[in-house]
Amino acid sequence: MDKQNWKFATRAVQSGYDPGNGDPRIVPITQSTTFKYDDAQSVADLFDLKRPGFFYTRLANPTVDAFEKKIAALEGGVAAVALCAGQTANAFALMNIARCGDHILAASSLYGGTVSLFTNTLRKNGIEVTLIPPDVSEAELQAAVRPETKAIFVETLANPALIVADLELFAKVAHANGIPLVADNTFPTPALCNPFDFGADIVTHSTSKYIDGHATSVGGIVVEKGGFDWTGGKFPEFTEPDASYHGLIYTRDFSTAPFSVKLRVQLVRDYGVPMMPFNAFLSMIGCETLHLRMERHSANALRLAEFLKNHPKVGWVKYPGLPGDDQYAAAQKYLRGASGVLCFGVKGGAEAGEKVMNSLQMAAIVVHVADVRTGVLHPASMTHRQLSESELEAAGVSPDLIRVSVGIEDADDIIADFAQALDRV
Numbered sequence: 001m002d003k004q005n006w007k008f009a010t011r012a013v014q015s016g017y018d019p020g021n022g023d024p025r026i027v028p029i030t031q032s033t034t035f036k037y038d039d040a041q042s043v044a045d046l047f048d049l050k051r052p053g054f055f056y057t058r059l060a061n062p063t064v065d066a067f068e069k070k071i072a073a074l075e076g077g078v079a080a081v082a083l084c085a086g087q088t089a090n091a092f093a094l095m096n097i098a099r100c101g102d103h104i105l106a107a108s109s110l111y112g113g114t115v116s117l118f119t120n121t122l123r124k125n126g127i128e129v130t131l132i133p134p135d136v137s138e139a140e141l142q143a144a145v146r147p148e149t150k151a152i153f154v155e156t157l158a159n160p161a162l163i164v165a166d167l168e169l170f171a172k173v174a175h176a177n178g179i180p181l182v183a184d185n186t187f188p189t190p191a192l193c194n195p196f197d198f199g200a201d202i203v204t205h206s207t208s209k210y211i212d213g214h215a216t217s218v219g220g221i222v223v224e225k226g227g228f229d230w231t232g233g234k235f236p237e238f239t240e241p242d243a244s245y246h247g248l249i250y251t252r253d254f255s256t257a258p259f260s261v262k263l264r265v266q267l268v269r270d271y272g273v274p275m276m277p278f279n280a281f282l283s284m285i286g287c288e289t290l291h292l293r294m295e296r297h298s299a300n301a302l303r304l305a306e307f308l309k310n311h312p313k314v315g316w317v318k319y320p321g322l323p324g325d326d327q328y329a330a331a332q333k334y335l336r337g338a339s340g341v342l343c344f345g346v347k348g349g350a351e352a353g354e355k356v357m358n359s360l361q362m363a364a365i366v367v368h369v370a371d372v373r374t375g376v377l378h379p380a381s382m383t384h385r386q387l388s389e390s391e392l393e394a395a396g397v398s399p400d401l402i403r404v405s406v407g408i409e410d411a412d413d414i415i416a417d418f419a420q421a422l423d424r425v
């Protein structure tokens, strides 16, 4: 049977761990910092990256390795590197490409933590990020590219602006300039969108969200499509000898997945932020139902969006799966379901909205999104609190915006909860 041709649901269930005769059926949690060897040369070879294997869990671990293989299979990439958080995934995806003095272009409709990362921490470390409007034209995007621009970054479905990135346009301009497109695919997951099919070269995820799906484990992952040409002269760290590895050259010595090998052996080795085995185990189990959950999240969110749209006390609703939404056409093109997050505003503004949030009985106020339970959050006072007013506007966050993470409970019960809460204002 050709595993390469397995359909998505089969890969979600089966890929990543392939037990041999008599092995545990479920991937074991290898809760061990280190691995035993009989001779010193074996370990020296591992340190020199002359053969694959495990020697220290900061760099690689069998449980984490299985999870990485599953996500690589789901996204259709050649390799993946799992990290301790989604924040680390985005930071490392860019730090692996750009260094001090370099520049990155990013669509401004972003998760609040990503805005802080881009405008504070990366900038302090000498990587400048310019935020551009998500509906930028091809000519405007091209005009924003500088000689030192090393990547373009977008969220495929922005958190919480729910803008669908025009991946083909961003990829076209990136490739015309010999630079990669990095796409944060956290909200759609590979169940609903495959950024690699639309030209992305690197995909990142906060696996804390739908991939785990049960709100048990903070984690992140970076996936490499493979085949990007790093040899054009803009990326000397890929093509010139690495002094920290006896002169290894990533594009020559690891031609299949040079990006992933470099990310692991430089950034994960030096900063020490791998995913932990227990989190990889839980996230791997989560993946086994990803296709089913995303279908139900999308169906329930559409039901709730339709209910809110017709409610006299609701001022506005934003859900890319709702006919009439300004992102509807883009969602039809890029997504196979609009995922489980919607936003709305109550007539009467932030104050009335707060009352609705406080009146919900089943849906909880949580600083989280994308797990099986319905939850709500007020980004302007919570996840996006550190942003300035202009940054809030650029990120698509109005003061009255309530973000709903629609769970996989029965849609009738979710709607009933919002109906009774709206009755109280």
Ligand SMILES: *Cc1c(COP(=O)(O)O)cnc(C)c1O
Pocket: 085, 086, 087, 088, 090, 111, 113, 114, 155, 159, 184, 186, 187, 205, 206, 207, 208, 209, 218, 219, 220
């Ligand atoms: C949550 C989130 C992140 C950050 O991930 P953590 O796992 O919380 O570090 C990054 N990007 C998006 C789109 C997110 O929703």
